[in-house]
Amino acid sequence: MEPPRTPPNPPNLPAVPDPPPESRRSPAPPAPLPPRYEPPPQQPPRYPPPQHRPPSPWARLRLRSRRGAVGLGLAAAALLLLPFLDDPGRWWAPVGLGLGTLVLLHLLRLDRLLRGWAPHLAGLVLVVALVQATRENPWAWAFAASIAVVVAGLLRLPRWQVLAAGGVLLVVSVVGYSFRAAEVAQRQDQIAAQAGQVAKSGQGERNPNRVLPALLEALAEKQQVVFCGLLRSPATEQVAAATGAPDCAGAFAALSARVTAPSGYADAVVPAPVQRGERSWTADGCRLSWPGGEDAGPQLGRLQIGETSPMRSYVVTGYQPC
Structure with missing residues (x-):
């Protein structure tokens, strides 16, 4: 049995001196940490005090x-x-x-x-x-x-x-x-024009040369008041009988319906009336012609024109168809 082995002798090291007595004291405690930062508690916002404003003009x-x-x-x-x-x-x-x-x-x-x-x-x-x-x-x-x-x-x-x-x-x-x-x-313009037509029809025309053209214009423009206002008895009954109508309104409707070109019918070439007496003229409405060469409407007939008093206007006092 082998004898126990002993460790070899340690090498010769320099001796370490013992620490001084002051170093043997317990270490000082660590310095306390600064306190943790916490935000201040939230407070309601502070508004400036309300200012007195004068009322607006609309509010007044x-x-x-x-x-x-x-x-x-x-x-x-x-x-x-x-x-x-x-x-x-x-x-x-x-x-x-x-x-x-x-x-x-x-x-x-x-x-x-x-x-x-x-x-x-x-x-x-x-x-x-x-x-x-x-x-x-x-x-x-x-x-x-x-x-x-x-x-x-x-x-x-x-x-x-x-x-x-x-x-x-x-x-x-x-x-x-x-x-x-x-x-x-x-x-209102139409009423005024109609009133003027009534006044004009009651007075007649100022010149015998205007009687036949006025009748043609009335037929072309559908002015029954003017047409019938220029006729006096017995011309009114004669025109109605010639057209087979009971009255002047029916005669006007029959004649105006035969107008084929209203815009040119009033432009007919009208022969001048012939004077038959001191206050009587005859206008031949059976020889009407138009610039275009074609008839724009019916031949109106032969008219006897007389003078009225005291207005000294001219109307149709007699009628004979063509």
Whole structure:
């Protein structure tokens, strides 16, 4: 059995001196860490104190009572309808009716019973009278309403929806009013022309040379009043008998239906009337010719022209067919 092996002797190393007594103390504790940063608690934002602002002009115009709003609406409607009267010279009629209603309510002591609504009732009567006086063009009512809506929209700004609706209504009413005004003007011109024809037919022609051309123009332009107004008895009955009609209106319808070229029928070459007496002439309407060479309508017949008194005008007093 082998003896235990002993480790070899360590090499000779330099001796390490013992540490000094001060180094044997326990190490100092570490320095404390700075506290963790935390944001301050959130606080509500601070706004500057409200400043006093003067009211806008639109805010001052806003009415705060129902009575004032109704009165303003009636006044605006009356002012807007007044320029569109069918007869501007009779503006005093609706205005006098409104003022008369107001005076009557005060005389009858009904203003106390109405509790301050008497002026509004008189204004309503005025507006109704103006509506009646503008019935020829009802688009005037829409125009007045559109102006009222536009004004209301301006008072309610910045709420522009009412203003936009009023603008659209204003455009539509202006277009409609223009077309209707043109129709009314055309109808009035026709009435005036018809009145002139009636006056002209009652007076006759100022020259005997104009009687036959005037009859041709009346047939070409479908002016029955002028045609029949230039005929006197017995010429009226003779023309009706020649055309097989019961009266002058039927004779005119039969003759005007035979006009093939209305634009050129009145341009016929007419022979001059021949004087047969002191106040009598004869016009031959059986020899009519037209510049184009073709007949534009019927040969009218032979006319006897006489002078009327005291107007000293000339009409047809006798007729003979061709």
